[in-house]
Amino acid sequence: MGKRRVTGAGAAALAGLCASAVLSGPAVAVGQAEDAGEAPPTYAVAEDATPVEGTASSSGGPELRPGLSTDSIGPGEERFYSVTLDDTSTVYLSATAAPRPGAEVRSFGEKLSMRLLTVEGDACDTAGSATFGTTSAYPVSGYAARRVGGGIEVCQEAGPYLFQVVRESPEESDQARWPIEIGYHVEPGLEGAVPGPPGVSGGEEPKAPTPPSGTARQARGGTGFNDAGAVADGVWRDGVRAGESRFYRVPVDWGQQLFARLEVPNAAVDGDGAAGFVSDAFSLRLYNPARAALSDSDFETYSGEQAAMSLAGGAVDYGNRFADEGRGRSIAGWHYLQVTFHRDMAAHFPDGADVTLRVTVDGAAREAPAYVSDALPAGFGVTDEDREAAEQGLTAAEAVARRDGGLRLLAYGAFGTGTALLLGLGAWWLVGRRRPVAPGAPPVGAGQGYGYPPQGYGPPGTR
Template sequence: MRTALVPGLCALLLLSAGTASASAADATRPQPYAFTPGARAVAGAASAGTAERLDPGHTYRSSLPRNGKLYYRLDLTAADTAYVPVTAVPPPGTTVSATDGIKVSVRDAHGTPCSFASARFGAGLSARPVTALGQREAGRTVCQGVGTYYVLVQRLDAEGSGTAATAQRWDLEIAPVTEPRPARAGATSAPRTWDSATPEPLTGAPRDRSGGTGFASAGPLGQGVWRTALVPGETRFYKVPVDWGRQLHASVELDGAQGHGYVGGALNLSVYNPVRGYVEDAAVGYTGTRKPAVLAPLPPVEYANRYAAPAAVTSVRFAGDYYLVLHLSEQMTGLFGQGPFGVTLRVRVAGQAHTGPQYAGRPVPGDVFTLTQQEREAALPGSPGGGGGGGDRVMKLVAIGGIGLGTVLLAVLAGWTVAARRAQTRVSAQKPTA
C-alpha cells in the first residue's frame, strides 16, 4: 500500500504545483466569455429568405462581421411572446468607442419591425460582452398572428474606430425564449406605486464569490455582501433568484489603488432579467479612491410591469434568475496597473413573495420563470447564495493558513492512509484464530 501511494502522491503534488503556477499566470489576464456548453452552431444569412431557424429553448453560437447584418428565422404561434437575446463577444484587444455595439430587431414576414434594442460599450471604452434583446409581444397592435418572423442583428461601429481588431468578426450567443399568455386576463396597466427609496447598504464581512464568465456559468448569489477581484478587461456574471413581488437592490465598490488620473466608467454593473433583457446599470468613474456605484431602485417583480413605459420597469416582468454583470475597463491598466483590483458587491432582495400568474401553456425553456424552494431560500439573508459549500471552505482555509494546495493534498492523503490502516487492523482483529 505504501509503495502504491508514493507515486500517486508525487503526481498529485506535481499537479498541484502546476495548477498553482497556471492560476498565478491566469490571474493577470481576462478570462474569455464562457459560451453555453453544447450551443448549436448557426450561420446568419445575408437576407431573410435564406435565414436558418432558431428554436426556443436552445442556445446558438454564430458570428457577426463588421459592417454586416445577419438574419435568423423564428416560427411563432399567435399566443406566445418571444424574446431573443443576442450577446456579442468582441475578440480580446478590440479597440472600441463608447457608441460601438450591436442592434437587434424582430420583424414580421413583411419586414415590419416588432421591436428594436441596442447595446453599446459606453464610457469605459473597453470591449466586453454586450447583450441586446429583440422581442415579439403577443396581444400588441403590430406583429401579431402565427407565422414566420425574423431576427436581424447588426453591428454599430462608430466612424473612425475601425482597426485591425474591430475588423474581426464578433462571436454571438443567441438564446431564444417564449412566454405563453396568462390563463386569465389580469391588469393591463403597470402598478402605480412601489417603494422607490434606496435602502441603506448592507454591512458585514464580505464573502468570497468569484462569479462566472458567461450567462450559463453565472455564479449564484443570495442577499449579502460579496467579494471578488478583477483584472482590467475582465467580465464576471452572477445570478440572483428574485420571486414574484420581491425587489432587487445592488451596489458595487472598487477598492482604492496606487496611481494618478481618471478612468470614466472604470467599473460597470449591469442587471439583466431572466431572458437576458437589459434592466439597468451603474458605473464608477475612478481616480484611485474607493468609490461605490448604486443601481437606481428597481420595482418589485410583477407581470403587469410590462405595461409600463420606462425600460427599468417594463423589463422587471417575471420571476427567475436576474443577472448581475461586472466589467472592469481595460483603460485601468494605463493609469493604475494590471491589478487585480478588489471589488465588493452588495445585494439585497426585499419585499414579500407571492404566487405569479398561471400561464395558459408552458414557457420554453420550461423553468425560465420558475424558482425552486432551494433558490428561494438562497435569496434570504445569511444564505450561502446557492454556491460555495465544502470546496469554498477548504480553499478559504488554504488562503487563511498560507499553505499550499500540495500541503493540503498531503494532509488529506495522510488521513486516508491512517483510516485505511485502522480499517485493516479492525479486520485482522476480527479474524478467527486457528
C-alpha cells in the first residue's frame, strides 16, 4: 500500500481540529446543575502530581521537589516530608485536604495543620491550618512558609528541613483517609533591599466598588485548584449542587484588589411551603496563588429567599508578608474563589442551583518586584496571556492547549508555506528545462554564477 501524503494545508487543518477537540473537551466534562442526580465530583488531583508516602517519624520522610505531590492522611495522623531549601528564596509548602464532598465533619476540633521545621526541631515563623466552617466537608487548604528578609532570623540558612502535616479529627467525624495534595512553591529572592510592610493610613477602609451588572457569562467551575475555570471582571453564572464545591481562578496583579459577591437565587416553593432553614448553607472563600485561604470559613444562612455574601481580598503588596495581618496578600498571580453548598441545601435545590458571581479586580497593576531572575517566577505575577485566559473563561489546561496549539498551527503553517514554495520553485525549473533553446544559445542558467546543477535546485535565471 502506498503512503498517503499530507499537505501543509491538510496538516494545519488537522492541527486545528485537534486543538479544537482539546479545547472543547474540558468544557463538556465539567458538570453543571443538570447533572445533579449524580454525587458531587471529588477533588481532581493534578495529572503531573508525584505520589509520595509521608512517614509517621520525622526521620526518613520522602524528599519533596518543587511542584505538586499527592499522599493521604488518616484521622489523628501526622505525616513528615523532607525538603531542601536555599538561603535566598521564599518557600510556601501547602497541603490541600480533599474529603468526600458532604462527609460529616465538625466546625470545631477538626483541623489540618502544617509546619515547616528545622532538622533540630525548631519551627519556622509561619505555620498554617485549614478548618471547616460547617458540618459538610469540602476541600480545605493552607500552607507553612519560610520567609526571607524583613528582619526574620529563623530558618534563613540553606539546607535540609522538614514539612509536617497533622490531621485532627473528632470521633464523630468522617474517619476515612483523606487524599492530600502537597504544593512546593518557590519564589525567588529580590535584588537589592527587601521592602517592608506597607504603611498604615489610619483612615477609613477603602469603599468597595459597585458590583458589575449586565448579562451573565457562563463560568465553568472546577473541583479544585487544578481544574478551576477562569473568570475576569464581570458577571458570571454556574450551577452548584448540594454538598459540592466549585473553584474559579482570577488573575490579580501587584497593587490590585479582588472583590467578589456570590448570589444564591430563591428556591421554588411547592404546595407544602418552604423547605426549611439551613444555618450553614453556602460560602464564598478566597485563596492566594500558594493555596492559602485569605478569607474566613464563614457560611451564610438560607431559608429559601434570595441571599448573597461578599468578600474583599485586600491589595496585593510584597511587603504584606512582613505585616502583622494579611500576610497572604503578598503574592500576585492566580487567586481562587471557592463556592460551597452544604449537603442540606438539597432540600431547597434537589437539582442544584444556578448561582451568580460578580467579580471586580480593582486598581491599576503595579510593576513587579525586582526578582533576581529575569523570567517571571512560576505562579507569581500576571501575564497578558493570563488576562486573556480569564476573559475567555479557560482552565489552566485549556490555556496551555490553546498556546501550544497556536504554536503548532504556526509551525504547520510555516511548513505548508515552505512546501508550497519548494514545489513552485521545482515546477519553475522543470518548465525551464522543457523550454526550447535557440540554436547557439547557452544553456539556461549558464554564465549567471550558479552553474547548471544537474538536479535543478532552483529556478533557472534567478539570483
